[in-house]
Amino acid sequence: MIRLNRSRIVILTLVVVTILLGWFGRDLGKTLDARWLTKFPSAWVIPFKSYISSAMTWLIEDAALGPVSFTDVTRAIAWLIEQPYNLVLTLLADGFVRGQGNEAQVILPAISWIVVIAAVIALGQYCRDWALAALVGACFIYLAVFGQWDSAMVTLASVLIAVPIGAGGGLMTGIIAYRHPTFERIISPILDLMQTIPIFAYLVPILFMFGFGPISALVATMIYATPPMVRITTLALKAVDPEILDFGRMAGTTQRQLMWRVLVPSASHSLMVGVNQVIMLTLNMVIIASMIGAGGLGFDVLAALRRLDIGAGFEAGIAIVVLAIAIDRLSQSFAERMGQVHHEIPGTWITRHRRTVLVLVLLVLTWVLGQFSPLLLEYPENQTITTGAFWDDTVKYLNVNYFDTFEAIKVFFLTWFMIPIKTVLLGIPWPWAIAMLTLLGWHAGGWRLALLCGGMASLILVSGLWSKAMVTVYLCGASVILATLIGVPLGVLAALNKRAGAVINLLIDTLQTLPSFVYLIPVVMLFRVGDFTALIAIVLYALAPAVRYAAHGVRSVSGELIEAGLVSGCTPTQLLRHIRLPMALPEILLGINQTIMLALSMLVITALVGTRDLGQEVYIALTKADTGRGLVAGLSIAFIAIIADRLINAGARQARIRFGLEN
Amino acid sequence: MMNLKLGLSALGFTVATSAAWAVESTDPIKLTLHDWSGQLINTKIMGSILQEAGYNVEYLQADYIAQFAGLKTGDLHLAMEIWETTGREALDEATASGNVVNVGETGLMAIEEWWYPSYMKDRCPGLPNWEALKDCAEEFATAETAPNGRYVGGPVTWGGFDEERVEALELEFEVVHAGTDAALFAELESAYQRKDSIVLWVYVPHWAPAKYDGEFVEFPPFSAECYSEPSVGVNPDLAYDCGKPRGPIWKAAWSGLQEKWPGAYDIIEAYNINNDEMSAMVGKADLDGVDIDTVVADWMETNKDRWSGWISK
Numbered sequence: 003m004i005r006l007n008r009s010r011i012v013i014l015t016l017v018v019v020t021i022l023l024g025w026f027g028r029d030l031g032k033t034l035d036a037r038w039l040t041k042f043p044s045a046w047v048i049p050f051k052s053y054i055s056s057a058m059t060w061l062i063e064d065a066a067l068g069p070v071s072f073t074d075v076t077r078a079i080a081w082l083i084e085q086p087y088n089l090v091l092t093l094l095a096d097g098f099v100r101g102q103g104n105e106a107q108v109i110l111p112a113i114s115w116i117v118v119i120a121a122v123i124a125l126g127q128y129c130r131d132w133a134l135a136a137l138v139g140a141c142f143i144y145l146a147v148f149g150q151w152d153s154a155m156v157t158l159a160s161v162l163i164a165v166p167i168g169a170g171g172g173l174m175t176g177i178i179a180y181r182h183p184t185f186e187r188i189i190s191p192i193l194d195l196m197q198t199i200p201i202f203a204y205l206v207p208i209l210f211m212f213g214f215g216p217i218s219a220l221v222a223t224m225i226y227a228t229p230p231m232v233r234i235t236t237l238a239l240k241a242v243d244p245e246i247l248d249f250g251r252m253a254g255t256t257q258r259q260l261m262w263r264v265l266v267p268s269a270s271h272s273l274m275v276g277v278n279q280v281i282m283l284t285l286n287m288v289i290i291a292s293m294i295g296a297g298g299l300g301f302d303v304l305a306a307l308r309r310l311d312i313g314a315g316f317e318a319g320i321a322i323v324v325l326a327i328a329i330d331r332l333s334q335s336f337a338e339r340m341g342q343v344h345h346e347i348p349g350t351w352i353t354r355h356r357r358t359v360l361v362l363v364l365l366v367l368t369w370v371l372g373q374f375s376p377l378l379l380e381y382p383e384n385q386t387i388t389t390g391a392f393w394d395d396t397v398k399y400l401n402v403n404y405f406d407t408f409e410a411i412k413v414f415f416l417t418w419f420m421i422p423i424k425t426v427l428l429g430i431p432w433p434w435a436i437a438m439l440t441l442l443g444w445h446a447g448g449w450r451l452a453l454l455c456g457g458m459a460s461l462i463l464v465s466g467l468w469s470k471a472m473v474t475v476y477l478c479g480a481s482v483i484l485a486t487l488i489g490v491p492l493g494v495l496a497a498l499n500k501r502a503g504a505v506i507n508l509l510i511d512t513l514q515t516l517p518s519f520v521y522l523i524p525v526v527m528l529f530r531v532g533d534f535t536a537l538i539a540i541v542l543y544a545l546a547p548a549v550r551y552a553a554h555g556v557r558s559v560s561g562e563l564i565e566a567g568l569v570s571g572c573t574p575t576q577l578l579r580h581i582r583l584p585m586a587l588p589e590i591l592l593g594i595n596q597t598i599m600l601a602l603s604m605l606v607i608t609a610l611v612g613t614r615d616l617g618q619e620v621y622i623a624l625t626k627a628d629t630g631r632g633l634v635a636g637l638s639i640a641f642i643a644i645i646a647d648r649l650i651n652a653g654a655r656q657a658r659i660r661f662g663l664e665n
Numbered sequence: 666m667m668n669l670k671l672g673l674s675a676l677g678f679t680v681a682t683s684a685a686w687a688v689e690s691t692d693p694i695k696l697t698l699h700d701w702s703g704q705l706i707n708t709k710i711m712g713s714i715l716q717e718a719g720y721n722v723e724y725l726q727a728d729y730i731a732q733f734a735g736l737k738t739g740d741l742h743l744a745m746e747i748w749e750t751t752g753r754e755a756l757d758e759a760t761a762s763g764n765v766v767n768v769g770e771t772g773l774m775a776i777e778e779w780w781y782p783s784y785m786k787d788r789c790p791g792l793p794n795w796e797a798l799k800d801c802a803e804e805f806a807t808a809e810t811a812p813n814g815r816y817v818g819g820p821v822t823w824g825g826f827d828e829e830r831v832e833a834l835e836l837e838f839e840v841v842h843a844g845t846d847a848a849l850f851a852e853l854e855s856a857y858q859r860k861d862s863i864v865l866w867v868y869v870p871h872w873a874p875a876k877y878d879g880e881f882v883e884f885p886p887f888s889a890e891c892y893s894e895p896s897v898g899v900n901p902d903l904a905y906d907c908g909k910p911r912g913p914i915w916k917a918a919w920s921g922l923q924e925k926w927p928g929a930y931d932i933i934e935a936y937n938i939n940n941d942e943m944s945a946m947v948g949k950a951d952l953d954g955v956d957i958d959t960v961v962a963d964w965m966e967t968n969k970d971r972w973s974g975w976i977s978k
Contacts, residue, residue: 206734214735215725293728295735301700301726307847308700309872309951310854401858413808523847527855531817531843532809612844618821621844625730625822627755 020430020438027429039431047466055630062210076211084217087163094118094155112155114368114379115146117361122328124357129335141328149386150299150321157298157325160216160291161284164223168280172228173273176235177261186236191644193229198599198643200606200617201226201290202624203636209294219291227283231276238272239265274337278330282515285326289517299325300517307523312397313390319520326515397524405528412534420480420533427476432468436460439645447652454648458641467616467638474615474642477533477608478601481540485597489545490590493552494578503553510546518543518607526611536608544600551593555586585661591654598646602639616642689926693723695742697732701846702950702957703870703943707771708745709961711936717965718976720929730755737764742919743933749912750775750868751823756917766923768916768930772937773870777825777909779816780867782853782879784860793883795834798864802837805862810839817852817865818842825866826892826905833903834884853877870943872951884908935975 126135292300443455605617623632735741791797805814
């Protein structure tokens with residue numbers, strides 16, 4: 003039973019008109035002899051590209067404050083980051099070496115694999131219990147046994163540097179934003195851009211500023227991974243109970259004490275969520291970082307796939323997942339432990355720090371005895387195992403036996419799902435599209451949002467990227483629809499069934515940390531190069547938030563409402579349809595929002611399998627070292643992301659108001 | 666800990682200077698490594714020779730195009746494989762800035778052309794002559810491109826003028842661009858496993874022609890006029906009615922290299938290697954699974970006279 007009031011009729015009509023216009027847009031343009039309707043004339047394009055390029059050239063080559071040039075400053079920063087990085091890298095991977103090249107002599111080898119494993123086990127036991135210790139121990143043993151140790155330590159070194167700087171910097175920025183609302187308003191859009199502009203777009207200027215090598219990779223990683231920390235800090239501080247704040251003031255704290263002794267500790271739980279995000283995003287960047295000299299596991303993945311060694315690529319990819327799981331679980335339980343009160347154990351320093359002592363003793367022992375038995379320093383190469391052949395054979399088996407089935411599925415999706423969406427989106431005349439977007443913004447969030455939507459869409463238009471932007475919207479839109487159709491039911495299932503929940507959780511954790519490049523190449527083998535392959539890759543990567551938020555939303559429906567439903571005699575299905583799903587809708591919408599963000603961030607990766615969208619534009623710009631072109635395309639992606647984000651947030655807010663969750 | 670390390674490196678420096686009697690500077694020469702075996706072998710041979718001459722070298726992983734940013738600023742010093750066919754534009758741009766110099770050819774010649782597995786000869790008799798493609802385009806068709814044949818081209822950034830070629834030679838083919846090298850050869854591997862029809866962009870030196878049995882299509886030979894003048898070639902009205910150019914693979918260096926390590930520069934300039942040697946080594950590394958360092962050490966062992974000659978020059 004749908005009530006048809008006037009506004010609904012208007013909305014429905016507009017939607018139908020838009021679709022019809024899209025379907026017949028091209029023919030319309032031809033018959034009216036107005037091709038500019040669907041194809042923005044290149045004469046009207048404003049050359050933002052060259053403006054940005056020349057600004058960048060000036061910044062890198064000429065900008066100076068007195069005798070100190072801009073690049074001197076960035077190089078100094080790079081040097082500062084490099085020192086701790088080199089130290090950690092030396093300890094974990096290289097060892098202390100005297101002399102260079104041929105005369106090199108190892109003075110002190112890198113920390114032995116035995117010690118590192120013992121240390122993480124001890125840390126796991128210290129943070130929670132033996133179960134955690136066993137888990138992280140197993141993770142690190144995997145790295146040794148599967149021959150990934152050396153690369154994993156290089157990756158670990160960069161994580162150990164990037165995460166503290168990213169999290170610490172994010173915390174500080176967040177605190178300033180909390181104290182000064184004006185600052186918050188200024189950095190908020192900057193954070194949006196940092197999160198949504200693909201890294202490839204600003205890689206070239208970063209290389210010039212910070213030099214070629216791991217440090218640039220670290221800087222790029224931090225730019226991408228810090229924003230969630232800033233946001234969460236500000237949110238968490240705002241959410242601290244005002245009574246605690248008042249109590250702190252009454253106790254006569256200075257402002258500094260109030261912040262560090264009262265506010266930050268009370269918010270520590272939420273802050274750790276931010277740290278966790280920084281860790282995950284840092285590990286996400288491992289592949290891209292390895293393209294500009296970070297080495298490590300990311301490089302192994304790239305090199306393996308370059309020689310089509312799917313098995314080796316897969317193993318290195320799983321090593322990244324394993325590393326992510328270990329660091330994530332450790333950091334979470336460490337945060338929990340920090341939040342608890344502990345009783346001092348009486349006794350000497352040694353009895354109180356038994357684990358530390360044990361690890362230190364092991365360290366010295368392996369260093370001394372390692373002179374006689376290399377086994378103590380490095381995991382023996384002939385003891386490693388590999389499952390590489392298994393993966394290669396699996397893909398080959400699927401390819402040889404089921405290719406026709408895959409082909410049929412692909413053709414079905416292309417003809418009935420993807421191509422229609424593409425035709426419509428590319429056919430909508432741009433004046434109409436921008437008008438509709440502005441109207442939608444006005445409807446969802448008033449004139450401010452209308453202005454934002456219209457303005458950003460127009461900027462994309464005048465940079466001459468309209469049709470590539472439409473291909474982007476089509477590819478992301480189609481993937482998000484599929485991801486939602488798969489993800490939301492999975493999330494609901496995870497919320498209602500504990501055992502299914504555990505399996506689903508593990509699955510999406512893996513999908514999110516496994517570098518997409520690992521499965522991209524097998525997917526190409528089974529589905530060939532093209533949009534459908536890109537679609538699969540995007541759906542796999544962007545599925546996670548749809549599942550997580552749906553599960554969270556369904557779980558947090560209040561017990562009283564469920565009770566009320568049960569009392570009035572709802573069947574489980576009715577309970578789901580009339581109570582759980584509607585109440586979880588705002589959360590589900592936020593999940594879709596995140597899905598869109600992830601889908602957009604995958605675009606640059608899917609350009610590697612030959613899509614023709616903004617991601618490709620960014621990738622081409624990178625390979626031609628064209629800063630302006632890359633940034634303009636990157637900004638266009640960011641604009642699409644911001645428009646989608648604002649519209650959906652406004653929609654979620656309206657939904658919450660409708661259900662009385664917010665007023 | 667920091668102090669310890671600084672102290673150690675200072676100590677290391679004094680030791681190194683006393684030992685290095687022949688070279689101008691003991692600072693490491695930084696060579697870039699990419700993600701394909703041929704380049705790794707090429708670079709490591711160069712590095713080994715420089716080490717034999719007493720220089721210190723350091724290998725850094727870098728992206729093929731992104732490395733120019735490092736070469737310009739002097740963060741990186743030497744790139745051993747800049748392909749005429751894919752890197753010329755970036756190289757020209759870099760040398761124009763004055764901060765990068767082209768040190769000459771490596772002796773390797775890049776060949777890029779349409780390539781098909783041998784079993785396609787049964788389905789399309791007349792190959793490798795390009796005119797055979799005219800009659801059996803349908804053999805190469807897929808559901809998406811039918812009735813046209815499907816040709817898998819390289820990433821758009823590689824250029825190659827394949828769309829133009831298809832039109833000028835009146836081939837009923839559709840050009841589909843793979844986004845990366847890896848995706849391109851994944852297509853080949855997939856088709857080869859199923860003995861399915863495929864024609865795609867292959868280049869040498871590469872491991873693919875060693876692993877898969879097949880050959881290049883023979884187009885009318887390339888000439889500069891064929892690309893620039895429509896009247897030249899098979900089709901009097903259109904340009905690009907011929908095969909692709911073949912080009913050398915260049916060595917590129919930071920312009921400060923010659924000044925800082927003049928001896929090393931001369932060695933780099935003299936360095937020369939050929940396609941056959943390289944293909945054999947790439948095959949050993951990628952197909953037989955021999956460690957790259959072993960492959961390099963073998964080459965150094967068997968070619969001692971050659972590289973000693975480059976050093977003494």
